[in-house]
Amino acid sequence: MVDGLNVRYGGVHAVRDVSLTARAGRITALLGPNGAGKSSLLNAVMGLVPTDGGEIAVTVDGAPRSLTARSAPARARAGIALVPEGRGVFGTMTVQENLEVGGYLLHGRRARAARAAELLDQFPRLGERRTHPAAALSGGEQQMLAIARALMTKPRIMLLDEPSLGLAPVVVRDVVEIIRGIARDGTVVLLVEQNSHMALELADHAYVLSAGRLVYDGDAAGLRGAGQLADLYLAAPGAG
Amino acid sequence: MDYYEYLVALAAVNGLIAISYQHVLSSGIMQACQAALVGVGAYASAFATRDWDWPFLPSLLLAAAVTVALGVPLSVLASRLGEFFFAIATLGFAQVLVVVLYNSEQAGGAVGFVGQPTATTAPAALTFCGAALALLAVLQNSGYGHRSRGTAADPLACSALGIDVNRHRVVVFALGSALAGLAGGLYAHLVGVLVPGELGFAATVTLLVMVVLGGITTPFGTLLGAVVITLLPEVLSASDSVRLLIYAVVVLVLMIVRPRGLVGRRPLRAPAIEAVPAAASAVDRPAGRLEVSGIAKAFGGLQVLRDVGVVLTPGEIHGVIGPNGAGKTTFLNIVSGLETPDAGTVVLDGVPATTAPPHARARLGIARTFQHTRLFPELTCYENLLVAAAAPGRSGPVRTPWASRRDAARRAVAMLHRFGLAAVGDVPAAALPYGVQRRVEIARALVTRPRFLLLDEPSAGIPEEEIPALAALVRELADDGIGILMIEHNIPLVRQLCDSLSVINDGIVVTTGNVEECLSHPATVAAYLGVPEVSGA
């Protein structure tokens, strides 16, 4: 799905020749220390940062379709949704409105309202806060909102950028369950995490990115063993 | 005075006004009342010569003095309001002045002020304009100019280097006001009739066009812009509005073709000075101790830090690690004075510094770098270092401006050599690879001759092959006796470099001391790998 991707900005070569594939119904985790290029990669897949060589494609019903030259809105139409790092909720807008913007591509006010109602049922905490401006929500609630907002269009591919960041452990539990549910519904889930414990518990397949390069590509279970990840992660970058 | 002489004089006076404005704007002060300040000077000097029978030259001095007296209190608002709102507030000030003059009978009201002698000759105007240009050109390349460019580009980075940004801006504003007042005096005695409408928003906008069109980075560019804008309508022989129409189109086209102005400042080139022995900078450093304890800080409802402390001694490298959002950068901001803690103390050599502003701490010998480098992007590598060298240092011998300028250049060049940056000294910082930018930032911090250096993720974003060189450099600084506090995510680098370590999670220090012990501590593993709950409740 992503092949030989490169991302540069300023003088930084943030992502170097990275190839990875995420499949429907499975959770694919992308791990790595700070500054490894994980967020750059997700933003490149979404089309928010320009790529410098490489291919991005989605395969629907066996037919691959290249998205490399498409704009971010076009990629959204192709079924990709992003839960951005730091949640990126629209602070001045209410919970309901945030959801409606998430469903911008749905046809018709009624369809948007119905889908928003479904999600508010699914996320009762957000239901209670429906008319509050998003900026007034707690960190955990904002994260729920960012996830719910991305779910509005029932995307084929869900990109999650550090959903556990800054959340209390209890809340991380909730987020884990939600992500599991999303994958169970047949969605491609690509999860970027620094919290490797959480990510490995969730993921089927894992990639580890260090200094812009892939240093691990394999079963997530292979990293669960004591010290395995610590070696890759806390070890010299590029050693894998 | 014939028409051409009048035009020359007018262009010179407008040039003087424009460079007075450029002086203020290029220091990052977004002020929108320069025309009003000119008007203050104009009316003051015109009153002096007409009603009080002052001679012409003293009336110009009066004009400058009155304008400074009015401008300086205004400039104090700048730090209170921030760029954008300060611009609006000064705009309002100009409007008020116009209203007051419109309604003042002594000032001639809407009809205008008349009766002052037309004493401004073309040679006089040219002399003043030339003298001001020379002054500003000299200042531009002095420590004062470096501080101005630094504060315009990144006030926060400047204060971390020891520059008192607010104070510097007041000084800049005062000089800009003095020149504006002087120009106003010349203007009043050139045009014969002063109309209040010429001081308002529209006039300042015309000045802004001169500055931006000509080039905001140098008074020479601005002067050219002023001459073009003054003479352009005169050379077009058409009705007023057609002339203005053509003028507008010319300005628009010039802006699109040269969005940065007609003339840009030529960067200062690093002089070819031989590298001085590095050890020279290390000798004058007495021993000391940086003690930080009990720091707590909340943002909104979020308790970022609960109780964090660290003790740093000269020559020691102390690492700080912890997961994202653990509060490491906030901690560093508190140590360097960019944020005030809710509780806790920062003590340097036994002297409390908890409430000292960042520039004062920099002068006490605390320097820092930033997680995302904060170089002045458009300045060259060498000029970035010169800004740091232009910060008033800890007490030293009094020097002449020339000697201190030579000294600053020498310090900057020595640092370029020491960091292997001599080859890229004349390259704008933004054009350098990120890894080199990191090195430039550390070099810049060191130009302030710190005793303690705070590094925020020095290895983030730099290519792996450059990390060993970075490590060697940091080690060398510590060997020179600098105490280093280093936030870092690269654990091997931490292992290799740090003499001691603190692990922060959830706003507290979960473990501190020996590096290996800290790294293998269960709390570290839990914090780093994100074990959700420590069981056993």
Added chain:
Amino acid sequence: MDVFFQALWGGTVVGVTYAVLALGFTLIFGVLGVLQFSHPQIFVAGGFVGYAVQTLVGGGLPVVLPATMIACAAIGLLVERVAIRPLKQSSFLAPAIATIAAGIAIQNIVIVVRGPDPVSFPPLVPPADLQVGGVTLRSAEICALVVGVLVMAGLHLLIHSTRFGQAIRATADRPDVARSFGIDTRLVSVTTMALASALAGVAAVLLASVYGTLSPFMDTSLGFKGLVIMVVAGLASVSGSMLCGVALGVLETLLSQYVSPAYRDVFVWALLLVVLVARPTGIFGRRVVTKV
């Protein structure tokens, strides 16, 4: 008391037109991130378009208002294309200077076509007076108030209750996130520019018909007021701009009536300064958090 209520009424009417003008400023700043200095000149051009349509074609408000709005939207789009888009990447000042130049151009085109002198603006609704208590309500004033309020209400609805309005707000708030949900933020910017410029046209027609006169040199004082309203209301706060516009109109009129017409602006500025010092983000604005 009649004098007071008369002043209150007059101030409210004028204030509504200020608010409509300032809303355009605010929308453009919020969505495009540019200080559109030629907005007041678009106002002037709109006034003269309205004047031309009414004198040449006639038809009153139902013809003049839409025609003016379309003309102003077109001018706004031209300004966006010529002065803003090519310079958006370069710096904050460059597009501002370019819009200043565009404004001078617009104003002088008006002067070349129609001359520098004020014209008397023809009534767009049949002149009539309504007496309520001791207060005289002129038909032009009632019409301005009604249309102004309707336009603001319409805009409020558009921004708060439609899909496109949500796209505008999302773009102003987080353009990159908005793009990730399929919002074409460039289209949103261009449309916002057209819409905001059309609002300048509405304000021009209403204010000119209330004053009964129109001058090509109305731009400076109105531009200043627009900026003040935008800042006091808090950058990019639409409902705040509405309230502040009306408040400014009323305040100005009352100050002229009871304190001093000559020094009216001095008080307005003093008030502005108090607001800025007390609340540096404007009355309705959000606090901007800067991260180190």
